[in-house]
Amino acid sequence: MTILANSETRVLVQGITGREAASFTKDMLEYGTKVVSGVTPGKKGHTVHSVPVFDTVAQAMAFETADAAIISVPPLMVKEAAQEALLGGIKLLIVVTERVPRRDTVEFLELARETGATVIGPNTLGLISPGVVKLGMAGGPVATVEKAYMPGKVGIASRSGGMTTEIANLLTTNGIGQSTCISVGGDPIVGSNFLELAERFNQDPGTEAMVIFSEPGGVIEEKLAQWVQENRVTMPIIAFIAGRFVDDMPGMRFGHAATIVEGDKGSTKSKIEVFEGAGIRVAHAFSDIVTILREVL
Amino acid sequence: MRLLEYESKQILKGYNIAGPRGETVSRGQETSFPPPAMLKSQVPTGGRGKAGGILAAQSAPEMGERLELLFDTPIHGFTPTRILVEEQIELRQEFYLGITYDTAAKLPVAVFSQQGGVDVEALAKQQPGQVVDMHFSPLRRLPSFQARELVSRAGVTGKLLIQLGAVFSRLADVFLDYDATLAEINPMGLAADGRLIALDCHLEIDDDALPRQPEMAQLAKEKGRFAGGRAVSDFERRAQEIDSLDHRGVAGRVIEFPGNLGLIIGGGGASLTAFDAVRQHGGQPANYCEIGGNPSVFKVTELTKHILSKPGVKKIAVIMNVVSNTRVDLVARGVIKGILESGGDPAQSVAVFRVPGAWEEEGFRLLSKYGVPYCDRTVSIDEAARRAAAATTAQ
Numbered sequence: 001m002t003i004l005a006n007s008e009t010r011v012l013v014q015g016i017t018g019r020e021a022a023s024f025t026k027d028m029l030e031y032g033t034k035v036v037s038g039v040t041p042g043k044k045g046h047t048v049h050s051v052p053v054f055d056t057v058a059q060a061m062a063f064e065t066a067d068a069a070i071i072s073v074p075p076l077m078v079k080e081a082a083q084e085a086l087l088g089g090i091k092l093l094i095v096v097t098e099r100v101p102r103r104d105t106v107e108f109l110e111l112a113r114e115t116g117a118t119v120i121g122p123n124t125l126g127l128i129s130p131g132v133v134k135l136g137m138a139g140g141p142v143a144t145v146e147k148a149y150m151p152g153k154v155g156i157a158s159r160s161g162g163m164t165t166e167i168a169n170l171l172t173t174n175g176i177g178q179s180t181c182i183s184v185g186g187d188p189i190v191g192s193n194f195l196e197l198a199e200r201f202n203q204d205p206g207t208e209a210m211v212i213f214s215e216p217g218g219v220i221e222e223k224l225a226q227w228v229q230e231n232r233v234t235m236p237i238i239a240f241i242a243g244r245f246v247d248d249m250p251g252m253r254f255g256h257a258a259t260i261v262e263g264d265k266g267s268t269k270s271k272i273e274v275f276e277g278a279g280i281r282v283a284h285a286f287s288d289i290v291t292i293l294r295e296v297l
Numbered sequence: 298m299r300l301l302e303y304e305s306k307q308i309l310k311g312y313n314i315a316g317p318r319g320e321t322v323s324r325g326q327e328t329s330f331p332p333p334a335m336l337k338s339q340v341p342t343g344g345r346g347k348a349g350g351i352l353a354a355q356s357a358p359e360m361g362e363r364l365e366l367l368f369d370t371p372i373h374g375f376t377p378t379r380i381l382v383e384e385q386i387e388l389r390q391e392f393y394l395g396i397t398y399d400t401a402a403k404l405p406v407a408v409f410s411q412q413g414g415v416d417v418e419a420l421a422k423q424q425p426g427q428v429v430d431m432h433f434s435p436l437r438r439l440p441s442f443q444a445r446e447l448v449s450r451a452g453v454t455g456k457l458l459i460q461l462g463a464v465f466s467r468l469a470d471v472f473l474d475y476d477a478t479l480a481e482i483n484p485m486g487l488a489a490d491g492r493l494i495a496l497d498c499h500l501e502i503d504d505d506a507l508p509r510q511p512e513m514a515q516l517a518k519e520k521g522r523f524a525g526g527r528a529v530s531d532f533e534r535r536a537q538e539i540d541s542l543d544h545r546g547v548a549g550r551v552i553e554f555p556g557n558l559g560l561i562i563g564g565g566g567a568s569l570t571a572f573d574a575v576r577q578h579g580g581q582p583a584n585y586c587e588i589g590g591n592p593s594v595f596k597v598t599e600l601t602k603h604i605l606s607k608p609g610v611k612k613i614a615v616i617m618n619v620v621s622n623t624r625v626d627l628v629a630r631g632v633i634k635g636i637l638e639s640g641g642d643p644a645q646s647v648a649v650f651r652v653p654g655a656w657e658e659e660g661f662r663l664l665s666k667y668g669v670p671y672c673d674r675t676v677s678i679d680e681a682a683r684r685a686a687a688a689t690t691a692q
Contacts, residue, residue, distance in 0.1 A: 076509060101506035102398060103476055106435050109403050140621020144655055147674070148619050160566020162589070166618035166678065169653070173675045186565070188400045195401075215569060218400050242569035245576060245585075285577065286570055287677040 001206020002129035003155070003180045003197075004092060004118065005068060009133055012057065012066035012090070013038045014081045015073035016048045020096075024072075024126075024137045025049055031134040031142050036064040039084075057088035068092035070126065070136050075099040078122065082108035086115045093191070094136050095121035105189050112191065119191025125161030125183040130168075138183055139165050152177015154293065155201040157184050157194055158213035163242075167211055167289065174290045176297070179207040193220045195227055202235045209236040209296055211289055214271060216246045221271045225278035236296035239275050240283045244268045298502045298517050299341040303381045305498035308475065312467045314482070316495045319383030324368045330382045332360050337383065338367045340375035340523050343499070348372045353385065375525040386494055391484035393417050393428075394465055396439075396472045404432040405472065407439060407465060411451050413484030414496075427451075439469035460493050461485075475513065476506030532607060536586070539599045546592030546623065548600045556581025558648060558689040559604035559613035561597070561632065564589035567618035567678060574679040575614065580686030583610045591623045597631025598638065605639045605646065612648040614685035619674055625652050625660030633667050644668035648688035651681035 011028070015021045016038025026049045028035050035051050037060035044055040054060040057069070069085040071078060071093065078100045085093055086108065093112065100122040112119045120127060126136015130149040138161065139145035148169040154176055158164040161183040168181050182197060184190050194212055201207045214221055221239075228237065247267045275282050281296070283289045300308075306316040321339065322328045338350035345351050350372040354360035360382075367380050391413035399406040408430045412420055421428040431447040433439045445462035453461060464485070472480040479501040486496045507514040516522070529537075532553045540549030547563075558580050562568040568587045575582055584604060588597070604613055615632055617623065629650065636646045643664075650664055653674035664671040672681055 075505065099505045101476055101509070102478055102503050103435055103473060103506065106398065106403055106405065110434060110436060137621075140655060144619070144621045148654075158566065160564070160618075162564040162618040162620070163566035163570065165621065166567060166570075169619045169674050170677055189398060189403050193401070213566060215566065220401055223401050240570075242566055242573060244573045246569070286574065286679040 001179060001204055002132055003200045003204050003207070004127060005129065005133045005135055007032070007132050009068050010034045010036045010064065010066045011135060012036065012060050012069045014057070014069055014071045014085065016040055016051065016053055017043050017046065018072055021072040022048050025051060027141050028134055031145060033133050033135065036066055057084045061088050066090065068094065068135060070094045070096060072096045075101070079104035079108050083111060086111050086117050091117045093117055093119045094124060094126050095119065095191070096124060096126065096136055098123045100187070102189060105187065109191055120182060121185040121191060123187045124185035125164065127180060127182040129180045130178050138181065148172055149181065150177045153179055153206060153208040155179050155207040155210040156181040157197045157210065158182070159184055159186055159215045160213055163213045167213060170287065170289060171293070176290065176293055179204065188218060195220055195224045198224055198227070198237065202233055209238065209293060212237060212239040214239055214241045216243045216268050217266045219266070222274050225274040225280060228278045228280060237280045238283055238289055238292050239280055240286060240289055241268045241271050298504055298513065300500040300502065300516070301339045301341060301522060302337060302497060303339055303379065304516065305500040306495065308471060308500065309495055309498055312471050314464055314467055314495055315492065317383040317386055319381055321379045321381050322364060323379055328360070328382055332356050333385050334360060335383045335385055336360070336363055336367055337381040338370065338372055338377040339379040339381055340372045340377050342373045342375055345372055371525060375523050378521055378523055386486060387489040388486045389489055390487040392461065392487070393483045394468055394485050395479070395481040395483065396469055397479045399432060402432055405435055406430050406432050407444065407447055407469065409447050409451050409465070411453065417483060433469065435473060438473060439466050441466040457487065464493055475500065476503045476510055477501060478503050535603055536600065539596060539603060542596060542599065543593055546588070546590035546596065548588045548592040548596040550587040552585040554582045554584055556583045557609045557611065558685060559583045559607065559610045560586060561588060561600060561604065561613055561615045563587050563617045567616070570678050571616040571682055574682030575686050578683040578686035579690055580682065581689070583607055588617070589623055591627065594627050594631040594634065597628055598635040601632050601635025602639050605636065605641065612646055612689050614648040614682070615650045615652060616678060616681050616685070617652040618678070620652060620654035622655070624656040625654055626656040626663060628652050629660040629663045633663065633669065648685040649681050651676055651678070
């Protein structure tokens, strides 16, 4: 079982004629993902790896309805592309683009809440459900994906795109398969955070444990710990928190108002404390992820 | 990007949020501003008052003396190039007004307190009841009536409620129009004559929005707004130059550390992981860095030479997550070439090479040809880091 997408998910790629988008479209098709259309304004009638290109999302949806859209357009054009997808009926949006202004992210996430859509990213490599479907760049070409990923029962959510594959690789080389692996995105505000993904993994009968890769900054770990405690969540969650040395680096400061809201809780030390207090297992060395998984599975 | 106080106050003025009368003075410049006055060092850091960056002057000679003193006083490592000279204002009360993003709620949040001027972080912890907040929609903005709801919750009523509501609504306009990630007036003063006056203001602008904020982008480029900050070392500056030698991939973000083990690590998350792991195993990193995005052989070569040129560095560790875009063989070639050009032996100079992924067979072939100790994807990042630490501590 998978979360978010499956083998039937039909995918539209916005910005498909871009170099990067064309390249991950090819990788997705080879992995078996149903890429049904692409959109680049002004490029109607072209094809990219046999995928037909349209000028607008509405045209693409009239040709064949898509369930998910992947956005790979320049940063300042992301908000409009997201609005177009969401108003066009897309229910799963993957925003690959980096450097999207924060105000734009917040605006299209508000629209996504109104239309009932799920957003992954911005600044994400996408997601992979091994052997089933791959959305975005995650894992790279099929040959590399197949070495690092294998189907199984552990969900992965990572702030870092590269570490999504690294964790999958660690599990695969130790014979532990994965259900769905998500690069959540490196921005301070992302469409689906650890908490929201934990809720989904917890409801997925095909996922038995979840691994999280976390970095300094933000308060979402705290919210996750609270949720685990309040709901007596029994799904094992294993967290690895990178960047402990950043705690000792002067100059990594948050602004005043932000620390009020977040209560001065972005350090790795405090994240480890709240996790351990809530019964979330913290892997203190990277390969301990495997040791702990073997205990809990 | 953090704006200076006087830059922020200029923006507020355009939104009809008043500040004290004043002017900025550069070093050596005369001022005709009549005392008594407040003299405020223009540096991009908080806690200026406690650090001696804000002084009062009652007479013209005192003003001259204290201006000079301020120009010579670094505040948290920053030296001002301008001092803001402002009228002194008799206050009845001070408030806190702030707007930022709540990253968990994914919305802007307005924060208010009747106790401004103090350390609001500490206040929120000690007396949470004294600090109130409210989310708002970036699309509908923060209308005055909504701001009044917030301010009223803190116990403000009467004419002051109307004044504060209006000012808060305009501060939200500043926040959204300028793509700020923080807009804070602390303190907002209530003058004896009943006017609201922004005594200090702190704006942070989203770096990712600079392409559509030309005025702010111009400021960001301006040199000499202030001096100091975390000093970039010569070692780090040279690394930045290497990264800008060509546009292919990233081989930079180098931060210098005092150890003896050179690190070529990447991408972002894996760099954090590898650096922690090296230290956990007793290794002493000479640097932090992030490489990725398939850097050119040339860039990796230059970075390798640069790190090896650091006094005390005999060995380097090359550790990355499983790569799909970056090519293993190109990283390997760059590292080997860099060592050879530095007059070293790749078999001796590499503590460990752990970069699995795209083009790994070609990479591993090259590494074994030069006798470089490499490992494949079955060796974890922390095991690779342990080997690197062991190789250097045994020296």
